[in-house]
Amino acid sequence: MKKLITLFTIILFATTSAQNSVRISGTVLDSLKQPVEAATVYLSKHRDSTLVDYTMTDMKGDFKLPFNKLSEPTVLTISMIGYKEYKKVFMEGIEYNLDLKEVVLQSYGNKLDELVIVAETPPIRVKKDTLEFNASSFKVRPDANLEELLKNLPGVQIDEENKITVNGKPVNEILVNGKPFFNEDGIVALENLPAEIIKKVQVTDKKTKKEKFTGERSRNDDASINITIDEDKNKGHFGRITGGYGSDEHYESGVFINTFNARRKLSLIGSANNINAVGFSMDKVFDNMRTGRSRGGHTESRMLGLNFLEEVSERLKVNGSYDYNFAETEQSNKSNSIKFLPSGQFSTDASSSSLGGNEGHRGNISLDYTGEKDAFYFSPNFSKDYTYSTGNSKQLSFDEKGDRLNSSESSSSSKGDGVNYGSVTRYTRKFKRKGQYFSAQLNHSNRSSSRQTLRESLTQFYQSDKANDWRRQYRQDYLASDSYGLSVEYNQPITDSLTLSMGVEWESRQDINDLKVYNYNEVLEDYSDLNVLETNRYEDVGTTIAPVMGITLSKNKYFLNFHTKINIVKNSAKALYDAKWYNLDKHYIDPAVTMVMNYKVAKDKNFFGIYSYNVNYQNASQLLDITDVSNPLSTMVGNPDLKPTGQHNVNVSYRTYNFQSRMGYSLSANTMIYNNSIVSSVVYDEDKKAISTYQNIQGNYQWGVSGDWYRTNKWGEHSLRYGLTMRYSQTVSNGYIDGSTYTANSSTMRPRVYITYDYGNRISLKPSYNYFYRTTQYDRFSVAKASNFTHRFNLETTSYWPENIVFGNDFAYNYNSQISEGYKKDFYMWNISLAYTFYKDKFSAKVKVYDVLNQNTSSFRTIDPMQIVDSESLVLKRYVMFSLTYKLNEFAGGKQGRNKKRGNKMGFR
Numbered sequence: 001m002k003k004l005i006t007l008f009t010i011i012l013f014a015t016t017s018a019q020n021s022v023r024i025s026g027t028v029l030d031s032l033k034q035p036v037e038a039a040t041v042y043l044s045k046h047r048d049s050t051l052v053d054y055t056m057t058d059m060k061g062d063f064k065l066p067f068n069k070l071s072e073p074t075v076l077t078i079s080m081i082g083y084k085e086y087k088k089v090f091m092e093g094i095e096y097n098l099d100l101k102e103v104v105l106q107s108y109g110n111k112l113d114e115l116v117i118v119a120e121t122p123p124i125r126v127k128k129d130t131l132e133f134n135a136s137s138f139k140v141r142p143d144a145n146l147e148e149l150l151k152n153l154p155g156v157q158i159d160e161e162n163k164i165t166v167n168g169k170p171v172n173e174i175l176v177n178g179k180p181f182f183n184e185d186g187i188v189a190l191e192n193l194p195a196e197i198i199k200k201v202q203v204t205d206k207k208t209k210k211e212k213f214t215g216e217r218s219r220n221d222d223a224s225i226n227i228t229i230d231e232d233k234n235k236g237h238f239g240r241i242t243g244g245y246g247s248d249e250h251y252e253s254g255v256f257i258n259t260f261n262a263r264r265k266l267s268l269i270g271s272a273n274n275i276n277a278v279g280f281s282m283d284k285v286f287d288n289m290r291t292g293r294s295r296g297g298h299t300e301s302r303m304l305g306l307n308f309l310e311e312v313s314e315r316l317k318v319n320g321s322y323d324y325n326f327a328e329t330e331q332s333n334k335s336n337s338i339k340f341l342p343s344g345q346f347s348t349d350a351s352s353s354s355l356g357g358n359e360g361h362r363g364n365i366s367l368d369y370t371g372e373k374d375a376f377y378f379s380p381n382f383s384k385d386y387t388y389s390t391g392n393s394k395q396l397s398f399d400e401k402g403d404r405l406n407s408s409e410s411s412s413s414s415k416g417d418g419v420n421y422g423s424v425t426r427y428t429r430k431f432k433r434k435g436q437y438f439s440a441q442l443n444h445s446n447r448s449s450s451r452q453t454l455r456e457s458l459t460q461f462y463q464s465d466k467a468n469d470w471r472r473q474y475r476q477d478y479l480a481s482d483s484y485g486l487s488v489e490y491n492q493p494i495t496d497s498l499t500l501s502m503g504v505e506w507e508s509r510q511d512i513n514d515l516k517v518y519n520y521n522e523v524l525e526d527y528s529d530l531n532v533l534e535t536n537r538y539e540d541v542g543t544t545i546a547p548v549m550g551i552t553l554s555k556n557k558y559f560l561n562f563h564t565k566i567n568i569v570k571n572s573a574k575a576l577y578d579a580k581w582y583n584l585d586k587h588y589i590d591p592a593v594t595m596v597m598n599y600k601v602a603k604d605k606n607f608f609g610i611y612s613y614n615v616n617y618q619n620a621s622q623l624l625d626i627t628d629v630s631n632p633l634s635t636m637v638g639n640p641d642l643k644p645t646g647q648h649n650v651n652v653s654y655r656t657y658n659f660q661s662r663m664g665y666s667l668s669a670n671t672m673i674y675n676n677s678i679v680s681s682v683v684y685d686e687d688k689k690a691i692s693t694y695q696n697i698q699g700n701y702q703w704g705v706s707g708d709w710y711r712t713n714k715w716g717e718h719s720l721r722y723g724l725t726m727r728y729s730q731t732v733s734n735g736y737i738d739g740s741t742y743t744a745n746s747s748t749m750r751p752r753v754y755i756t757y758d759y760g761n762r763i764s765l766k767p768s769y770n771y772f773y774r775t776t777q778y779d780r781f782s783v784a785k786a787s788n789f790t791h792r793f794n795l796e797t798t799s800y801w802p803e804n805i806v807f808g809n810d811f812a813y814n815y816n817s818q819i820s821e822g823y824k825k826d827f828y829m830w831n832i833s834l835a836y837t838f839y840k841d842k843f844s845a846k847v848k849v850y851d852v853l854n855q856n857t858s859s860f861r862t863i864d865p866m867q868i869v870d871s872e873s874l875v876l877k878r879y880v881m882f883s884l885t886y887k888l889n890e891f892a893g894g895k896q897g898r899n900k901k902r903g904n905k906m907g908f909r
């Protein structure tokens with residue numbers, strides 16, 4: 001009966017909404033009767049300019065604007081840069097469909113990038129290659145952050161991992177007033193920048209610093225978001241301080257403070273917790289609970305970051321940051337694997353436990369000078385790390401009859417440290433002609449690390465007379481990597497649209513891996529016996545010089561770039577093994593090619609394609625004819641006859657978004673084809689000990705296709721956003737095993753359906769369903785096929801009613817098919833949060849429960865070309881926590897945020 005009542009309510013509500021819906025339509029033309037594309041058409045209430053709804057004209061200048069009937073005075077506005085604004089007032093409101101036929105916009109007569117002689121700003125505006133949103137036109141909650149604002153903008157999608165796309169194009173940079181906000185990825189800004197101080201959100205193609213200075217078109221398929229701050233709010237400070245304590249001594253704390261003015265910004269960020277939240281997150285409803293769910297083990301972490309930006313002058317900017325990180329993780333794992341061979345199969349049961357940590361310091365600073373003709377950029381960076389770990393592991397392998405093959409037990413403890421220093425220096429000079437410039441860049445990186453390890457192990461063999469392998473060792477590892485690079489480029493326009501570039505690139509690199517192994521001396525009771533067979537030193541030295549040439553054709557609707565270079569390479573491999581030196585020199589001449597095409601079919605339709613070819617070279621351990629016996633169950637032998645691997649990459653995508661229907665989709669495809677893939681050729685003895693070498697093989701490739709479709713519907717206080725994504729990929733892997741070749745053909749399919757329903761600022765419902773299916777077919781193996789699938793259903797609900805109370809639920813059901821006996825196939829994950837805001841909205845008290853049903857688990861299945869692995873790890877279990885948050889928001893324009901005014905006035909969401 002309840003289901004019938006619910007269905008009847010939905011049908012009645014939908015019918016009522018349809019009956020109340022009307023629309024305005026028409027065609028927008030210029031004075032020459034040509035269609036005006038991407039003009040903004042919007043309705044607002046006459047009494048207070050509250051936005052009702054909006055749309056944009058298409059390629060033909062047509063528009064259709066649906067909305068609910070209005071019985072009060074209403075204003076229709078049509079706005080386009082370079083044209084005089086069109087306004088029409090309906091004093092009696094609009095309660096019927098209206099066709100305006102043709103609307104002619106009068107030009108200002110000057111070709112201007114932007115001309116605004118109006119009292120109000122339209123919600124959306126297209127300016128050349130920039131899509132601009134007026135933040136005040138989009139209603140969000142009074143305490144909203146940048147993330148919540150972006151989710152309300154048409155064409156903007158933010159997935160579960162906070163990856164942003166705009167009209168299907170991935171966003172990899174978020175700037176505030178044209179400058180990075182802590183980091184260019186924008187995650188900190190996404191969660192912490194108050195929506196109330198934001199004036200505009202601008203979306204453009206992402207460009208490098210050099211492309212911005214020279215005016216070149218972007219050569220990638222990524223987007224950049226720039227947030228502009230209200231001038232009267234561009235001075236002040238904001239932030240949050242949070243502390244919480246809960247059951248089983250779980251705790252969390254976080255601080256974010258940002259102080260800024262028009263020329264200076266200083267940010268402090270920090271956190272400490274033992275609930276698996278490595279890094280920084282200040283989700284206002286669920287805090288760090290989502291982060292903890294995604295990590296295995298138990299992690300306690302601390303971090304502190306400081307970032308500053310100083311505009312010394314209009315031309316010189318200085319930016320720098322320092323980060324401190326500490327994390328200690330306790331792990332416990334068990335697994336069962338089945339290894340496939342042409343002659344049969346064998347299985348291995350394994351378990352391990354460990355405790356490990358790392359502590360790191362990182363810093364960087366950049367000086368960015370941009371003059372009228374010259375640009376200079378210098379950015380040094382450094383890092384220092386300390387690591388430690390202790391662990392135990394054991395494994396036992398069986399044949400198909402269940403008889404023992406081999407077993408291994410080991411324990412180890414280690415500690416190490418590392419230092420890294422590098423820098424980038426770039427100078428660019430523009431000449432008289434547009435697009436004519438000279439650029440030179442110098443970069444270097446110097447890294448070194450050392451590690452000391454105590455290790456004991458016992459390996460036993462059961463099906464041969466091979467002696468058991470008992471080791472008690474002290475190991476000293478030293479790694480060093482140095483690289484230096486120089487590139488010079490000259491760009492010369494041939495015509496207004498055709499440009500030729502030429503230059504040269506030089507790189508020198510050296511990698512050293514020095515390992516000393518000492519056996520325990522029972523008589524002296526110390527580690528003093530050098531193990532000559534396991535002690536080794538590898539040195540890789542390489543020099544590359546590459547002449548570079550490129551050609552670019554840039555038109556209004558399309559962009560073509562062809563870039564090629566010839567890599568002249570000398571690689572030297574040198575090693576010390578068994579007290580003997582091995583040397584090998586290799587010389588190569590190989591091309592590297594990149595071709596980029598960007599075709600703008602229309603303002604809301606875009607096609608992008610890129611092809612690249614490059615060569616990956618072998619390292620010393622792969623090339624030199626040395627036998628590595630450091631692992632008792634696996635011996636590796638180098639191959640001097642290895643050839644380098646060539647790799648072809650093709651990526652194409654098509655994207656479109658219709659502002660009238662609030663609907664968009666994107667399609668993309670990619671493929672990677674390998675020539676002379678380097679694979680491990682494995683032979684097993686009677687105890688299933690592996691003896692491996694490296695060989696080249698042909699025929700390896702992978703490809704995939706993906707599609708995204710999404711739409712938004714709004715009526716009154718109701719908003720419904722929904723979408724469908726589909727991913728399909730195939731990987732063909734050829735290799736050698738037990739003296740035979742094999743082929744493994746693996747396919748994956750990942751559809752996802754998601755819905756977000758919002759009722760004003762009161763309720764938000766977000767159900768989603770994810771399905772993952774993998775199947776692998778084997779040729780010349782004892783098994784012909786293996787497959788598994790997973791289901792994941794999520795339901796996130798957030799209630800902001802009654803006022804000052806926020807109640808959140810994050811529920812998930814997970815199911816994994818065909819997992820081995822003893823591993824849990826499914827589980828429920830449920831987090832809840834209840835918060836109360838008080839004292840002028842400055843304080844928030846919160847109670848939350850992580851893993852309410854105490855069912856969290858990490859069982860999963862992995863299928864690769866030669867084996868299936870089922871595993872399960874230690875995870876964070878249920879806890880209850882109370883926390884208190886203090887919010888600090890004070891701006892030059894006053895403490896009351898514009899967002900509160902926006903929330904009271906605007907009727908559009």
